[in-house]
Amino acid sequence: MREAALGYLLILPALAAFGVFVFYPLVKTAYLGFFLAPPTPNLPSHYVGFQQYSQVLGSSEFADDLGRTVLFVLLTVPAGIIVGLALANLAQKKVRGIRAFRTIFSSTVATSTAVASVVFFTLLNPQVGLLSYLFGKEGGNGILQDPHWALPAIAMVTIWANIGFTFILMSAALQSLPEDVLEASKVDGASSSVRFRQITLPLLSPIIFFAAIIGVISGFQAFGQIDILTQGGPNHATLVVIYDLYQQAFQFNNPGYAAVLSVALFFILLLLTFVQFWFFQRRVSYGS
Amino acid sequence: MRYVVLILAAAIVLFPIYVTLVDALLSPQQVVTRPPTLFPLTPHWGTFSTAFKEGDLGIYLRNSAIVTLAITAAELFTSMLAAYAFVFMRFPGRRILFFACLATLMVPFEATIIPNYQTILKIGLVNTYPALVLPFLASGIGIFLFRQAFLNFPHEIQDAARLDGCGHIKFLFRMVAPINRPVLAAFSLFAFLSAWNQYLWPLVVTQTNSVRTVQIGLRQLSLTNFNQLDVVFAGTILAALPIALLLFVFQRQLVAGLTAGAVKG
Numbered sequence A: 001m002r003e004a005a006l007g008y009l010l011i012l013p014a015l016a017a018f019g020v021f022v023f024y025p026l027v028k029t030a031y032l033g034f035f036l037a038p039p040t041p042n043l044p045s046h047y048v049g050f051q052q053y054s055q056v057l058g059s060s061e062f063a064d065d066l067g068r069t070v071l072f073v074l075l076t077v078p079a080g081i082i083v084g085l086a087l088a089n090l091a092q093k094k095v096r097g098i099r100a101f102r103t104i105f106s107s108t109v110a111t112s113t114a115v116a117s118v119v120f121f122t123l124l125n126p127q128v129g130l131l132s133y134l135f136g137k138e139g140g141n142g143i144l145q146d147p148h149w150a151l152p153a154i155a156m157v158t159i160w161a162n163i164g165f166t167f168i169l170m171s172a173a174l175q176s177l178p179e180d181v182l183e184a185s186k187v188d189g190a191s192s193s194v195r196f197r198q199i200t201l202p203l204l205s206p207i208i209f210f211a212a213i214i215g216v217i218s219g220f221q222a223f224g225q226i227d228i229l230t231q232g233g234p235n236h237a238t239l240v241v242i243y244d245l246y247q248q249a250f251q252f253n254n255p256g257y258a259a260v261l262s263v264a265l266f267f268i269l270l271l272l273t274f275v276q277f278w279f280f281q282r283r284v285s286y287g288s
Numbered sequence B: 001m002r003y004v005v006l007i008l009a010a011a012i013v014l015f016p017i018y019v020t021l022v023d024a025l026l027s028p029q030q031v032v033t034r035p036p037t038l039f040p041l042t043p044h045w046g047t048f049s050t051a052f053k054e055g056d057l058g059i060y061l062r063n064s065a066i067v068t069l070a071i072t073a074a075e076l077f078t079s080m081l082a083a084y085a086f087v088f089m090r091f092p093g094r095r096i097l098f099f100a101c102l103a104t105l106m107v108p109f110e111a112t113i114i115p116n117y118q119t120i121l122k123i124g125l126v127n128t129y130p131a132l133v134l135p136f137l138a139s140g141i142g143i144f145l146f147r148q149a150f151l152n153f154p155h156e157i158q159d160a161a162r163l164d165g166c167g168h169i170k171f172l173f174r175m176v177a178p179i180n181r182p183v184l185a186a187f188s189l190f191a192f193l194s195a196w197n198q199y200l201w202p203l204v205v206t207q208t209n210s211v212r213t214v215q216i217g218l219r220q221l222s223l224t225n226f227n228q229l230d231v232v233f234a235g236t237i238l239a240a241l242p243i244a245l246l247l248f249v250f251q252r253q254l255v256a257g258l259t260a261g262a263v264k265g
Helices: A002-032 A051-057 A060-090 A098-110 A113-123 A130-134 A150-175 A179-187 A192-221 A224-229 A241-250 A255-283 B002-025 B028-032 B046-053 B057-088 B094-106 B109-122 B129-136 B140-150 B155-163 B168-179 B181-196 B200-205 B214-224 B229-249 B251-263
Strands: none
Touching: A002 A255, A002 B057, A002 B094, A002 B109, A002 B129, A002 B168, A051 A060, A051 A255, A060 A098, A060 A150, A060 A192, A060 A241, A060 A255, A060 B002, A098 A150, A098 B002, A098 B229, A113 A130, A113 A150, A113 A224, A113 B002, A113 B214, A113 B229, A150 A192, A150 A224, A150 B002, A150 B251, A179 A192, A192 A241, A192 A255, A224 A241, A224 B214, A241 A255, A241 B109, A241 B200, A255 B094, A255 B109, B002 B046, B002 B229, B028 B229, B046 B057, B046 B229, B057 B094, B057 B129, B057 B140, B057 B168, B057 B181, B057 B214, B057 B229, B094 B140, B109 B129, B109 B200, B129 B200, B140 B181, B155 B168, B168 B181, B181 B229, B181 B251, B200 B214, B214 B229, B229 B251
């Protein structure tokens, strides 16, 4: 009996924190979605049931938000993994000075989203930015001010900021590959490109799956780079689900609308995790 | 040939950081001259102290350090206690409570941010340190990782300790925790990095520079100091420096620390 009491006491701090800041707000978010914001801030909001859910989720604005978010994920995840894998493969050979190169390739883990974003905010500035100068766009329209290029530019910043993480991940995976298998294929006369495609890549599939999941989930959560670089503009070109949610909740005083977006985001991420798990469970090779 | 590719790749990866560092050391006039100066012949080190003092970077870094350390310590402590109870103690509802902790991994913070803001507003803590820390007192990842590690603890030692009359709390802090130092360290690094890099929540609950964390401070700096580009560059370097040093010191824990979030993101 005393043991049980102590047991509950030990998990109480964690459970209390989860109760107040995870479970209660999750239910409350879904509940807030039933209430329509009043036309002027001081009036009470009124209950509309699922009407707001169907209205927001069926709107073209939401479809556009979602489309831009998916595009952002498609621009960042595959390219990010390819770059990380290529750098890790490049840094695999034991040549002189390779440690310095490894440090350089890992270096962007030290840059937070905000650091990376401010760096590129100045580099891409149309008046003084060095990248604008190199692209021959100085003095003209800024890249971040161009509706066609704003989202790809933010994707580029995100890929750069994640290079360090992906590189470290892929390097660790490459180093843990079974040497004997690679040696055997070398003896059998497989060319290096065949070896990479037929042996290395399949063996790496669990880690690529892991990187893909992390990438997709963090792609849906990408916020800081958009807040610093474009604030959802120009002309909504970078208005992704999470940024719309933030603006509705904290700038336009529309918590009901934002709550619907929160619930949507929650289910999308949940679904993504399950779908990817299911897909890769059947195809991923769990060698060694 | 391999070196050519390596050097080219390194140059591309380093370019943004290098330019930022160089521009931080140039005079404001040099920053905007064309063709651009790519090496600071007469470095202006004073820009760093300008960013630190007048750019409020000193305050931002202090705030981030306080908040991040508080979150890391709290998550480490609550996760250790809970994981210990889940592994070493018997009580009704143990499994279901553990699944409740795991379930929190499925809830992204963004999905709960509106009610959480309302809670903080209701108890009058907007724009304070507690507002930045309170939602992050516990960690599902921490509980999960520690439970996995504690499960490997040898039963013989547990039985021997019990026979010697060693109580649960003493057993946790004298035996289980020291033996599991590597996983505790890896999680601490992960928790520290996640807390330090937080952006959305600090943006929402802070209003003045006196409590803003360095990420939000950097945003303020880039918004307000645009006529003093060199200060913005120096501030960016100062903001990244503590984490660069930390990662350099904890290189060995890095991979485990970065992948500790394997179950989340």
